[in-house]
Amino acid sequence: MPANSSDSTIQTVEMLVQKRFGFTSQVRQLDGERDWNFLVHDRTSNRQYVLKLFAPSEDPAFVAAEIAVQQRLLSFGLPVPEVVPTIRQEFIFESGIDGQKRQGRLVTLMPGSVLAKRQVIESDFWGNFGGIIGNVSTALSGFDHTAIHREFLWDLAKSEAVVRENLSRETDAGFRDLLQQVIAGHAEAMNRITGPLRQSVVHGDMNDWNVFTSPVDPAGNLPQSVTGIIDFGDMVWSDSINDLAVAIAYAVLDRPDPLDIACRMVASCHRQWPLTPDERQLLWHRVRLRLATSVVMAAKQLVDDSNNDYLGISQMAIRRTLPGLLNIPAVFTHAAFCQACGQALPGPIDNARRWLDSNTGRFHPPVRGLKSMTPLLVDWSVTTGLFDGDPAELQTPLENATVQLLESAPGSPGVGGWGEPRLVYQAAQFGTGDGSPPRTVHLGVDVFAPAGTEIVAPLDGTIHSLDVIDLPLDYGGVVLTRHESSSGEPVLVLYGHLDPASIAELKPGQKISGGQTIARLGDRDVNGGWIPHLHLQILADDFGLGTGFPGVCQATWKDLWLQYCPNPAPILGLNPKTVAHVPVSTETLAGSRRKLIGRSVRTSYRDPVQLVRGWMQYVYDENGRRYLDAYNNVPHVGHCHPRIIEAATRQMKLLNSNTRYVSRLQTEFAERLTATMPDGLEVCFILNSASEANELALRLARTATGGRDMIVNEHAYHGNTTSLIDISPYKHNGRGGEGPPDWVHAVPIPDTWRGEYRNNDPDAGRKYASHVSLALQSIESRGGKLAGFIAETCPSVGGQIIPPADYLPNVYKLIRAAGGICIADEVQTGYGRMGDCFYAFERSGVVPDVVVLGKPIGNGHPLAAVVTSHAIADAFDNGMEYFSTFGGNHVSCAVGIAVLDVVQSEGLQQHAQSVGEVMRSLFHSQPGSHPLVGDIRGNGLFWGIELVRDSSSLEPATAEASWIKNQLRHRGILIGTDGHHDNVLKIRPPMPFDKMNVGQLVEALGEVLASL
Ligand SMILES: Cc1ncc(COP(=O)(O)O)c(C=O)c1O
Secondary structure, eight states: OOTTOSHHHHHHHHHHHHHHHOOOEEEEEEOOSSSEEEEEEETTTOOEEEEEEOOTTOOHHHHHHHHHHHHHHHHTTOOOOOEEOOTTSOSOEEEEETTEEEEEEEEEOOSSEEGGGOSOOOHHHHHHHHHHHHHHHHHHHTOOOGGGSOOOTTOGGGHHHHHHHHGGGOOOHHHHHHHHHHHHHHHHHHHHOOSOOOEEEEOOOOOTTSEEEOOOOTTSSSOOOEEEEOOOTTOEEEETTHHHHHHHHHHTTTOSOHHHHHHHHHHHHHHHSOOOHHHHHHHHHHHHHHHHHHHHHHHHHHHHOTTOHHHHHHHHHHHHHHHHHHHSOHHHHHHHHHHHTTOOOOSSHHHHHHHHHHHTTTOOOSBTTGGGSOOEEOOOBTTOSSOOSOGGGOHHHHHHHHHHHHHHSTTOOEEEOBTOBBSOOOSGGGSOSSSSOOEEEEOSEEEEOOTTOEEEOSSSEEEEEEEEEOSTTSOEEEEEEEEEOTTSOEEEEEEEEEOHHHHTTOOTTOEEOTTOEEEEBOOTTTTTSOSSEEEEEEESOOTTOGGGSOSEEEGGGHHHHHHHSOOOHHHHTOOHHHHBOOOOOHHHHHHHHHHHSOTTSOOSSSSOOOEEEEEBTEEEETTOOEEEESSOOSSTTOBTOHHHHHHHHHHHHHOOOOTTSOOHHHHHHHHHHHHTSOTTOOEEEEESOHHHHHHHHHHHHHHHHSOOEEEEETTOOOOSSHHHHHTOHHHHTSTTOOOOOTTEEEEOOOOTTTSSSOTTOTTHHHHHHHHHHHHHHHHHHTTOOEEEEEEESSOSTTTSOOOOTTHHHHHHHHHHHTTOEEEEEOTTTTTTTTSSOSSGGGGGTOOOSEEEEOGGGGBTBSOEEEEEOHHHHHHHOSSOOOOOSSTTOHHHHHHHHHHHHHHHHTTHHHHHHHHHHHHHHHHHHTGGGSTTEEEEEEETTEEEEEEBSOTTTOOBOHHHHHHHHHHHHHTTEEOEEESTTSOEEEEOOOTTOOHHHHHHHHHHHHHHHHTO
């Protein structure tokens, strides 16, 4: 930064640009420590450039080298700035500015924005980045320049010494210890490499401020990619792998699943510039080393410049990220990199399998006595039937059920769990700390047996290590035994949940013989707090972790972990299939679904979700990942609400039959339902789906009026039957639709934000209603006769619309005057969702003639209802019997009563109102300020956020809405999109959704929006 960054400096630079490059410009100062950088805007061509004035001390040869490297990379088609020649056709010029001579050069400005500023990065971007690094390395491998052979403090090849020398500058003892681990790991890895590393010129600083990226293209047409690499001031002759290492180090800062990012970068870098085995082995150490270097260098700089707040802040991300990188064993990352490069996995994997195969039948089962008994499979998977209820509190019920199961087959030990995703791992140590899903997949086999059961060595060997890990849900006592394969390679066996007292005498290195008792199973108070059982795991390689080797891994990485931890069934004398969890991947299911289910039945989200379990406002996928459900209104009182399940199962055990028999349940449900309605709505029809209910409503209207014509809202949806498609413009005017039949007349949806009459028009409600008059005239002119008007009271499919309060009163008046019936489709809005009322029609002070209820009233059980007046119901009783086989059956009615009970006794309407108030204020204060957000509307737990690209033209941001929905899905939050342009984010969660959930949703939404 110039000492004097005043207007006069800017003017001087503008004159300099005119003199050297011949154009008039507008100049703005940019950041820069040693060098001065200016953004130069060519007033004539509108192009933008960056002018660099090097520090006076800068070596001219190095400046020339920088230009030569840039030219070389450009010749390889790489995105680096072009150097602009002066009028005299020179790339470098010299100028006296601020009383000092400085060299300067002008380069083109890179498009896009720096990686550090992009909050959301598409996962495919990392592949593109890795490929670019591979190409840079290829280009630089054939290049040299004397000025680049220099001593440079930031040269990663020398960083181990730099960190070691400056270690004491780190004042936090815990963090100093981490830095120590980084250099120790690096030193050890350097000892293992087999020959000299490849060397070349390296850029040296591809950090996230030096890499430009294109924005996200929500439509997915333009993949996000690297648009520029800048700042060649750290170039040095060094180990070629260092560019990839530096790039990964900064790419993973504060991002979930750093190893996934690294693997994507490695895979595509390798395709362009194949990595050597030594480079793969060293890479993760270099990644960590770079961050450690940054930490100590910042500490060093802070000594000289203690007021530099920026230095402190830029270090925060490193300090947050580095501990997580140390938690991923470097040997495992090496394996992941080998897999990413399509190379054989390192380590003695095959060896462990061979050891198992060659000793099958010779093992002493580690749980004494197991061999002779028939084992009982204990399923602790996410879908286990051993417990129901809240997965956040499953341990006690799951273990109690396990005890009961074991007691049902006395003497048979329970076994199971290899590769099984589970919900039981709910302690902090199973979280990843980086926002990626927690560790859920079990890497060993569990054998359930009483505390005190003797654990024996399966074969001759030695004690490798032992420990007592006294953390809740950890191992308690744990032992590793070491055995040797026929080729002399070690294979380790891990035994967890032991009684610490029983292993107190063991010593690492101690010889043991097959069949010898080495420990006893621990009880709950000493085994990590579990029901007594043995965790038995085989390790083809312990990655140097000993007893700290994980027993559970993240689902994303399970295939790799399970290769190192083969199925221990042969040791137990069991068939491996008995204890192996057989997953069915979402991809496989999606493939079969495409073959077996009609293709017009679509899935939500670009990457479909396989949901297997639910509880209240949460759902869980097959790997135990929890999603916050901000979308599904059908499980109204909460997924798997116990009172609903209890009512349904109780009745299923008694009787389920149809409406041709008199039933207390049926009349009670009808009585309870009509009690929620205004006077005059006194008769019910109980059905299975809202489509069936709307179909009946249509027939009621026609029979009662003798008319046939219907007036509907534009973009409405009322169900899937032939007649309902006819009255649903959303379908018949959409893809594959054939337009409306002549008896259907659509009137504008009362959308006061986008529609013809808007919020600023106090008469908007009446004006929208006046379109009904036009429709009535059209019916009359074609000689038709009105049957009625149907509308969602607050159109949800139409985009979560809240009509003006006087809209429906005016419409109903017109319809009734014309002899028609008013039907309120309350399928989405009924049962308290709107917060301030039980049914949305109450907001307008109207009483419909027919109310249609569906989705929420059965909480997932197929249940719907039509409620109407005696007059209309009687008119329908014209001699023809109305019969629906499943409608109003005993079980459905029991469920219907239970749902009403829960809604009323848990005060869910009031809850929706108070949570909705928090939504209103947080939505408006946070996402509301983003330029894409056009309108935020709703009440209670019924909200729409309409996205537009332009606030005056209201161009719908459809692709952006879809992109946001998919991004939130990846962050574990489910929402939908809807509206005529599908540009409205639809938030309509199960009613237990609470204020904390609002905070989670708003935070994630804010982050995702910020990247657009
Ligand atoms: C407003 C409205 N009415 C009726 C239906 C039809 O409901 P079902 O799919 O239960 O037949 C739906 C379904 O989405 C709806 O949203």
